[in-house]
Amino acid sequence: MAEPDAVQTFENGLDAIRGAYAQALSEANDEPSLRLINGRYVGPQGELTQLLKLMPKLPGDRRRELGQLANALKQDVQQAFDHALEAIHRGAREAELTGPALDVTLPGRWPMPGRLHPITRVRNDVLEIFMSLGFDVADGPEVELYENCFDKLGFPPDHPATDEHDTFFIEADGAPNPHAVLLRTQTSTVQVREMTRRQPPLAIVSPGAVYRRDDDATHSPMFFQLEGFLVDTDVTFAELKGVLTLFLRRLFDEHIAVRFRASYFPFVEPGGEVDMSCVFCRAWEGDRERTAACKVCKGTGWMEILGCGMIHPVVFENVGYDPEKYTGFAFGMGLDRIAMLKYGIPNIKLLYDNDVRFLSQF
């Protein structure tokens, strides 16, 4: 049932669209208006869509030819739309790339940063070094028996060696020995405990809180130590020197010099103290003037950093090891002191005040 008017209408419609679409699309200057204009031709109610609905009314001999024309036009509109859309996108990107910059100084959005305490940081550093050398970590109680803190470590009774250990004792009303329980004054107690519990070979480090009755500008009644010891057959003083030299160079600087001085701790013999190049004036760099003016090492270029020695046979005897069979070394250091050196902390009290202004610096 062909309608000759239909052909006319169809052809006119195609002509009208063909003449107008390009201009119309090119006038849109953003994506929504482009889409709106496009909709006017190819949307569900669009002119071209409406026209295509006339197809069944076209005479059969023209239908194929006109259909092809319509489809070609639809493709042209689509292509013009794509081009226009791309131009708009490109324009927007161009505008962003050439326009004003962000205020990059506004704060970033990030998860709240936390901070480890400087003593924890130092403890982690120290433990990592010793664990990489094959040492295990161990732990012991802070409230301790007198015998573990002194007797078994070879402190002679009524001896001035305990003078440096001004001890907090635990109240013990009516107990036969009022000094039986105390707050440990040194982490060396862990030597006694671990050696009693285990058999050599042992390679252990043990960090922890210790307590002494000192409270002044340079002392805190609680502070942190780290004890380390190695027990095996044929452990030597040379190895003690080797391990501690390696440790200090890894912890501070691979160039520092390390020297060992004779000293005394009841639980080691030979006993020593270890000095290293002053890390404040970087004494190993050899700038004599800088070292001479250094207040930290008082111009000596050295700073005392730890105590050490070969484990005293009396300690082995007290834990039931044969001192002829086993030898070992032990060392101890103040983690507070290392933290103060590493981070330039001017006053030990800062470590325990928990002032947020201080803690936020680490």
Add this chain to the structure above:
Amino acid sequence: MLTSFRWLQELCPVDADVHEVAQRISLAGLEVEAIEEKGAGLEAVVIAEVRTRTAHPKRDKLTLVSVFDGEAEHEVVCGAPNVPEPGGRVLFARPGAVLPNGMEIQPRKVGGVESSGMICSESELEIGADADGIFVLAPDHDALPGTPVADALDLRDYILDIGLTPNRPDCLGHIGVAREIGVLFGQSYVPRKVPSPRQTFAAGEAFASGAPTVNLEPRWENGSTSVDAPSLPSVSVDIVDGDRCPRYGAALVTGVTVQPSPFWLRYRLHNLGLRALSNVVDATNLILLEWGHPIHGFDLSKLRGSKVVVRLAKDGETMATLDDVERTFTSDDLLICDGEGPVAVAGVMGGADSEIQDDTENVLIECAYFDPRSVRRTSRRLGLHTDSSHRFERGVDPQAVPSVLASAASLIAELGGGAAATTAIDSVSVPYIPNSIALRPARASRLLGSTVDATESERVLDAIGCRITDKSDAAITVEAPSWRPDLGREVDLIEEVARVRGYDQIPTAVPRVHPSESGTPEFLRFVAALRGAAVTSGLYEAVNYGFVSREELAHARVSTEAIALANPLSEERSVMRTSLMPGLTGAATRAQRHGAVDVRLFELARTYHPNGSALPHEQTTLAIVLAGDAGGWIGGDRHYDFYDGKGVVQAIVDRVLGQEPEIAVGPVPEFMHPKRSAAVSFAGESIGFVGEIHPDVGDALELAGRVVYAELDVAKLDAMGREVGPPQASGLPKFPAVARDIAMLVREEFTAAEIAEALSEGAAGLAETVQLFDLYRGDQIPDGHRSLAFRVTYRDPESTLTDKRVDKVHKQVAALVRDRFDATLR
């Protein structure tokens, strides 16, 4: 200990300067902590002669003095009462001189009269303690005007401050340090004879009634004049408690005149930290500094019955010590008594009644060896730490008694112008037996990790004063010197070898460490991980003291059943904490006072709980505090509340265990807010709590605003972690998920969790997640209600969900919620 380098060089001269010596002895264990130069910086202070002396026209107490300093005359106004007659010589600081205290001498007017320079006292030049008047040279002094004071008075010296370890009592005197220097510089130390007293008398056995005696003469150089023995009662010594006093010696000097010591002696004592008193007392102190052996001088006339009795005190017995304090003793304190009662606390301090007085003529010098432990206990009990007790408790040389007596008697006689008895009492109750020790060079080599041969061993042992008693291929056996009580077994001798050689001469090696089977306990690794998780969650780590006050515990409403210190430094730190709460919130309080707007702290530490056994239970806890502004990006001003705490706890637990904990209404400590706190559990096990602090407790702790607090039991968390094990992976879903939202109006009484649970339940296994994404109260919402919106994500693991199927399930879910919670769906 302070030591004079000059004196050391007199005793054992070595060819090295003070810094070399200091370095060498420091490395060998005598740590030199400071070196102070003496007699330096006084170049502009010279000897001057008084030419005229007239009264000041206006001021009574001032004198106008004209002095000649070798170059010119100077008019000086002097305030001292002892300006000498013309011809007398004084110490004169020329104009421009700088005194040790930093004061520069400038010409100035004093009472209207021009004064140019200053006549100095000992104390102004810091060469003595005397500040009562100016220093006047003895008439027989040969210094000419203009001579620098350092030369005229022989002031040049270095004072070494040696930080001695308690194992080296031998170095508590100059002789010991000199001997050590000799050893280290490879120079043998030769003990020198003591100068003879100018006058001696032969007291013979008559001096000592019944006690064993020793002849002092062989220890003196020759050349004294023998005088007649004075008629004095003989002295008896009775050692009642021999274990406490193995040896007691006494020498006698008669006819002394007590007067001020000569300058050289006062100067030496001053430099070494002691105050000069009188010649006799100063002499005993000089002997102490020389030999490291304390001696005591008694006024013989004050010793009632001419008797010395060494015995333990009776409980409650009393005596006034030299410092004029009345002391009460126990039956563990050793006393020196005369015929009637105590005259000294053995090895600690003399008594006030028998001390040397200005009119003392006859001095009984005590030199003994007391049991170190006994002296230490008494000294500590009395709180009386003296130069004497310091040495006795470390152990003096018991074999030095006769030499010390000879030296002391000679010096006191010399300074006091008296005569010394050639015989001294030497009463031994426990004979000294030297330690016999064998050193195996092979053992030394094995311990040090460096070859030690017999030659080196022998050389060192000989140098330090050991007597070699036996030698074999394997071992050298020696008797340790009596001044080295620290040498008790082989390893002590090995240390001597290492020390004398120098620790720097032992090579370094890196050991092979045998890894243990068990390794580091899991718990310690877990604690480290937990700290990391807390930091990642935005918290700053705090470290508090383990002790607190009982009052703080009470304020915080935590257990006051705490381990108490017997000797706390203060009430504020007198008991061991039973909770981390007081300490951590204390830090928050202080932070708030400083104006910190955002406080978020954690502490991972121990608390201490009495449990009936010898040692308390030490529990490790993670505590968290949040206070102030929660912040956010620019302009967010929201206070921390319960949900911040909950979020931090969830984040931390999730980080260490890989799963979130359950947080629900449950028991919380009394100090927590009853309506804004929750219990934290994991797999049904309670592991802690979180919430806001009870406002009343907050007030007691002086906290401002809402403060969030949480605790997690670290041991339980660790146990849970091991139970949960490592995460187990599953494959990725094969079919897509579909999300649907559901919003509803419900009464407040229903919790978000129970509604979410119902949503999940209604979905018959298809709901993968249910998430609350909106919460609204206010306009258009009736009182007591809230609007909640959830997103339910549906997924069928076995097939693709069709819209139809999802619609059907979602309707079921909605119906269930509507019916169960009386909800109005929106």
